[in-house]
Amino acid sequence: MSQIAIQAEDISIRFKDRLLFHIPHLKFGPQEAIYLTGGNGVGKTTLLKILSGLQTPTTGTVNLQHQNWFARLFKSNGKNGVIYMHQTPYMFDGSVLDNVCYGLKFALKGRQEQRSEAITALRMVGLETLANEHISVLSGGERQRVAMARAWVLKPSVLLMDESSASMDKESIERQVVLAKDLLERGSTLVITSHQQNALTALCRRQWCISNSKLIERADLQLIKKDKDNYAFG
Template identity: 75%
Template sequence: MTQLSIQANDLSVRFKERLLFHIPHLVLGPKDAIYLTGDNGVGKTTLLKVLSGLQKPSTGDINLSHNSWIRRLFCAQSNSGVIYMHQTPYMFDGSVLDNVCYGLKFSLRDRRKRRTEAINALRMVGLETLADEHISVLSGGERQRVAMARAWVLNPSVLLMDESSASLDQESIERMVVLCKDLLARGTSLVITSHQKNALTELCRRQWTITDSQLIERATLQLVDGDNDTYAYA
């Protein structure tokens, strides 16, 4: 995986006469973990789609440094290692294993190695026993865990997680945390949206908030009380 940073300038999205947001400057660096917050309808999902290349902004440009490869994945464009995980992830008509292996077939020619890596990813999210089941038998939360597994095996430079924990129980969230920690250790940057703080958002040390059509950056999050998971802003 090649680490990269994302920089955006004069970024705005407008729907007819309504300005959703305008961001003069935005930087996402390697190994960043950012908690993106804001009320419903302020543009959190739209911003993630713009950063992933799924949606074009009304104004502005996005620069990716250290581009090394381009991949398109799961009806979500992955520009130079940027993967967008939707709250309701797209699944192909096939087995659970097929869905995890899909992206790997572009990077690994060895079918046996692809299967081994995909099974390992499913084991990490607790779904290895369902590997050969059709994807239709899975619940919404289980599908989200499959989406996390297939993102993890691709080792993205940037992972944008749009309400990925919304339908998950605590155990499932903890499994996703393990994968996210591993990705961070390998250089992946994370942007996570969630309406509620949880173990995933606790990985973040920066916070972006969209309010009044602006993106406000909170100061660095610092853990003050490890027992109570209390944070202060520096």
Template identity: 75%
Template sequence: MTQLSIQAHDLSVRFKDRLLFHVPQLILGPQDAVYLTGDNGVGKTTLLKVLSGLQKPTTGTINLAKHSFLRRLFCAQSNSGVVYMHQTPYMFDGSILDNVCYGLKFSVGNRRHRRTEAINALRMVGLETLADEHISVLSGGERQRVAMARAWVLKPGVLLMDESSASLDPESIERLVVLCKDLIERGTSLVITSHQKNALTDLCRRQWTISDSKLIERADLQLVDEDKNTYAYA
């Protein structure tokens, strides 16, 4: 796995005359886990898309500490090991297994090895018995679990999760937690958006909040008294 860090400078996005956000500096290091919060419409999804390379910022630069491969898959971009998980993940017309295996077509290994990796990932999200079923049989929450399995097999340097737990029950969220913990141990850094705290956001030690077009950062998330104002501008 390639360990990555992301640094952004003077990052802003505008829609016509409206400034969505401006971030003077942003740093995401290896094995970071960041909880990204903010009201609806403040630009959380846009920020994730900019960091993934799916959307160009109005101003600013984004630098990755290491560069490896470039590939595109499932309506997201894996650019030097950066994977973006959409809130409503795109699925290909095929089996559940095919959807997990798709990204592995670009990696080293024979077909049997890729199938073994994909089955193992589906087992970890509780869907291995449905591996050969058509993707259309799955619910929205099950599709998110497939998307997580698909991301996990790629072992990305950075995983950006956009409301990935929104349609999941607590048991399903715990399955995602297991995969995320494994990725963090391997060196992956995470940015997670969620409208409410849960077992997935509990993995995070840092918090970014977009408010009044600014990014506010709080470090040591689990060690700070929730009742105290300990915010600092990033």
């Protein structure tokens, strides 16, 4: 896996006369987990799309280059290994296994190796027994597990998780955490948005908060576990 740092300078988004946010400088590197917070409509999703290269800011630059058609379709930046996971991830018309294997078709791997890696990912998210079922039979939470498995097999340098745990129960979040931890150990960086603190946000040691059109950062975020199900910032 190639390890990269992302740096953005003077990025802003405007809608006519309205400034959504302006961020003079932003940077993160390998093996970081960042919790992105803020109220509804402040621009969290927009910021993640800018960092992934899927949206162009009104001003400023991000050190991401060109994307191919696959990058735009799959919500990933194939060249730099950046993947954006939406709250309602796009699924292809096919089996659960097909959806996980899809990105591997572009990774120059043999068919058997693709299948083996995809099955391993589905086993890790608890969906191995549904591998040959059509994607339409899955619930919203199960689709998020598939999206996480699909991201994991590609071993991205940066994974941007936009409310990816919103429709998940506790078990599903814990399955997501297993893959997230593995990616961090491999050198990936995670940026996670979530309205609720949970086991996934507990991985984070940095926090970004968008407020009053600005990005406020807290370094070395310390998480205090109140009980086994709830987390609070200290």
